[in-house]
Amino acid sequence: MRAAIVSAAGRAPVLGKLAAPVASIGEKLIQVNAAAISHVVKARASGAHYNAGEQFPFVVGIDGVGRLEDGSRVYFALPRPPYGSMADLIVADARLCVPVPEGLDDFTAAAIANPGMSSWAALSERSRLKPGETVLINGATGTSGRLAVQIARLLGAGRIIATGRNVKALGEAEALGADVTIQLGEDREQLERRFMQEFARGVDIVIDYLWGQSAECLLIAAVKAGRDAVPMRFVQVGSVATQDITLPSAVLRASAIELMGSGNGSVPVPRLIEITNEVLRATSSNDLKIAFKPVPFCDFDQAWPLDDSTCRTVFVMNTGGV
CATH class of the missing domain: 3.90.180.10 (Medium-chain alcohol dehydrogenases, catalytic domain)
Incomplete structure (x- = not known):
């Protein structure tokens, strides 16, 4: 074969x-x-x-x-x-x-199952999204990120913030349901200030597909925004930018940030399969697109x-x- x-x-x-x-x-x-x-x-x-x-x-x-x-x-x-x-x-x-649900073709199902499961698990199992909460998706211009925008909306997020480098893809994320878009650039201080504006307004969950500098800026901005003892769940899903970050230890001591990952190992495999089934059903109902x-x-x-x-x-x- x-x-x-x-x-x-x-x-x-x-x-x-x-x-x-x-x-x-x-x-x-x-x-x-x-x-x-x-x-x-x-x-x-x-x-x-x-x-x-x-x-x-x-x-x-x-x-x-x-x-x-x-x-x-x-x-x-x-x-x-x-x-x-x-x-x-x-x-x-x-x-x-x-x-595979009737009416859902093999190729769409194969395309959406893994990234859809990844986003759904991060939002439902790890961060335990509650209706009306604000979700920031770091790296919303890739396949998984754009799905995360749709799934966050489907699961009841009240406000969705999307970040990414590609301006055109950010526009697509907005069309899929993002309320706010932030373009990632090289100016770290400017990016940190922009993130602080959103954290001051209130961010409950960060779903991170990038890691690297943008993740560092997000975590530091969450502390600098000064919302004392307000929990924020940061879920690390992918490392498209880099495998490692540099993070001052004070960021975790001086905040109520809950830092966690999502993937095979943090969620039991049988549950991931159940989630994939939910993703396929949602796709067959035209609630998700890829x-x-x-x-x-x-x-x-x-x-x-x-x-x-x-x-x-x-x-x-x-x-x-x-």
């Missing part, structure tokens, strides 16, 4: 051939119809992700959409290593599969390095998705 294979540490995945997997007790054999590139997939492929494995060769991809042997369509997550979702066939734990481009799997080697964060690349392995 065809599979996108990483042969050794530091090497990019390439399309090749691999023996088909065989399902064991409790597993499902799935013909993959669609699988999407995400930041997590790229980080795991490069070895940079905290959950990256050390077994080579392995097939890239952590989730996708396909058909069971009885013909039913499912979303699946975490195929059994060394098989990943970017292959013609995979095996996955039956407990990590959920039905930009993606379908690419034939045979073009994998050319498409992999061209993927960007504003429009998801979805590989089409087998046609026939509803």
Whole structure:
């Protein structure tokens, strides 16, 4: 069968051939119809992700959409290593599969499941968003950030602040439901002052997809805004800007900030699968939208390095998705 294979540490995945997997007790054999590139997939492929494995060769991809042997369509997550979702066939734990709603095509489902689950989990499970609260989404111009704007609105946020570098994409975030947009720039002092204005008005939750300088400025601005003992939940989801920040210890001592992360490890996997099911249902009801481009799997080697964060690349392995 065809599979996108990483042969050794530091090497990019390439399309090749691999023996088909065989399902064991409790597993499902799935013909993959669609699988999407995400930041997590790229980080795991490069070895940079905290959950990256050390077994080579392995097939890239952590989730996708396909058909069971009885013909039913499912979303699946975490195929059994060394098989990943970017292959013609995979095996996955039956407990990590959920039905794809009728009327939702395979490719939209594959594109939205992972980033939608990530945003939904950060807002509902980790920050425990309450109706009417103000949410600031740091990095709202990427795929996950734009989904977070929509999901925050869907879950009842009263006010949504979106940040990002790309002016056009910030406009798109506003069209999707953001009430305020803030362009990130190089002037740290100016950015800190702008953040302070919003914190003085009141910010309950920060969902951070960037880390780096903007995250530092947000945390420091929250303290300088001077809302004594007012809790603010800061949820770290992604590190598009950089893996590390420099943060004065006084920021945490002098504030009621609750600093936490969201991802596989901070939320139980069964709950993440339940959340993905909610995301797919919301998408089938047209409550959530995502930009993606379908690419034939045979073009994998050319498409992999061209993927960007504003429009998801979805590989089409087998046609026939509803």
